[in-house]
Structure formats: structure tokens, C-alpha cells
Amino acid sequence: MSVAREIVATYRGPGRVVRRLLASGGHEGRALAILMAACLIIFVAQWPRLAREAHLAERELNPLLGGALLGWLFIAPLFFYALALVAHLVSRAFGGEGSGYAARLALFWALLASTPLILLHGLVAGFIGPGPGLVIVGVLWCAVFLWFWIAGMRAAEWGRVAS
Numbered sequence: 001m002s003v004a005r006e007i008v009a010t011y012r013g014p015g016r017v018v019r020r021l022l023a024s025g026g027h028e029g030r031a032l033a034i035l036m037a038a039c040l041i042i043f044v045a046q047w048p049r050l051a052r053e054a055h056l057a058e059r060e061l062n063p064l065l066g067g068a069l070l071g072w073l074f075i076a077p078l079f080f081y082a083l084a085l086v087a088h089l090v091s092r093a094f095g096g097e098g099s100g101y102a103a104r105l106a107l108f109w110a111l112l113a114s115t116p117l118i119l120l121h122g123l124v125a126g127f128i129g130p131g132p133g134l135v136i137v138g139v140l141w142c143a144v145f146l147w148f149w150i151a152g153m154r155a156a157e158w159g160r161v162a163s
Contacts, residue, residue, distance in 0.1 A: 003037075003112075010113040010148060017113070018106050018152035019159075031104045035077055038112035043072040045119045048126020080107060087153060096157030106152030113148050117141040 010017045046068045054061040081104065088096070088103035121137045128134065 007113045007116070010109070011144075014110070014113065014148040014151040015155040018109055019155045021105055021109060022102055022156060026101070026105065028101065031101060031108055032077075034105070034112050035080055035108040036073070038108060038115055039072045039076050039080075041112070041115040042076075042118050043068055045115070045122030046072070048122050050126075052126045052129060080111065083107060088157075091153060091157040096153075097159075098157035102156035103153065106156040107149055110145055110148035110152050114141060114145040117144055 006017055006021070047065070050064040050068060051061060053059070054064055084104040084107045085100065087107060088098070088100050091098070091103065117137065118141055121134070121141055124134050124137050
């Protein structure tokens with residue numbers, strides 16, 4: 001399946017998609033590509049908010065974009081690798097039998113599959129600004145991301161497929 005179809009399928013059954021990704025065989029390059037794609041999309045999602053901030057504060061936009069680029073494409077991937085390691089170790093303590101790669105793929109895929117909501121969050125932040133709409137979209141993204149990640153971890157560590 002294409003990535004776009006897999007993302008849509010994730011909204012119907014995230015555990016099944018992670019299981020399918022793991023069954024198709026993979027390697028660390030694939031996990032890294034998924035993570036970098038997610039971080040790139042999140043970086044792009046920041047543009048409307050950063051443009052709004054620069055305009056309202058009468059500041060230059062380029063330094064804000066440079067900081068976001070550094071954060072999302074160079075620092076965030078390291079954080080997500082560390083988070084995946086911690087999640088894998090915690091799942092092992094509770095009887096998980098999956099590999100470190102499976103835990104990384106579950107986290108990275110949850111991040112990539114939830115990027116449509118991150119893009120919406122960026123648009124709301126840029127065009128509407130702070131307020132209840134931004135909070136609602138942010139909470140919705142967090143809930144969807146956690147749903148995808150937990151379902152993916154269950155499939156990756158325990159072989160259970162939950163929607």
C-alpha cells in the first residue's frame with residue numbers, strides 16, 4: 001500500500017497497520033525514513049504559526065524557521081529514538097516480546113499517521129491563533145497519537161491487534 005493509504009487505514013485500525021508494516025519486513029532505514037518524514041511534515045506545519053508570530057512581533061521570519069528546522073529535523077529524531085527505547089524497555093518489563101525495531105516503528109508510524117492533525121493544528125495556530133479551536137485540535141491530535149501509539153505497541157510487543 002502507499003503511505004497515504006496506510007495513513008488512512010491507520011485511522012480504522014492502527015494495530016493492523018503496524019502489524020502489516022512489521023510483516024512486510026523492514027530495516028532501520030525504513031524506520032528512520034518514516035521518522036524523518038513525520039518530522040519534516042511537523043516542521044512544515046509550524047510555518048503558519050511562525051509566520052503569524054513573526055508578523056505580530058514585527059520580527060524576521062527566517063530565524064524562527066531556522067530554529068524550528070534545527071529542532072524538528074536534527075534534535076527531535078534523537079528524542080523520538082530515546083522515547084522508543086524507553087517504551088520498549090517498559091513494555092519488556094510488562095512482558096512484551098517485540099524487538100526494539102518494532103517499538104521504534106510503532107512510535108514513528110504513530111507520529112507520521114497523526115500528521116494530518118498536526119497540519120490542521122498548524123493552520124489553526126497560523127490563521128486563527130490561540131483560543132479554544134487550537135486547544136481542541138491539539139487535544140484531538142494528542143488523543144489520536146496516543147491511540148495509534150498504544151495500539152501499535154500492543155501489536156509490536158505482544159502481537160495483539162487492537163483497533
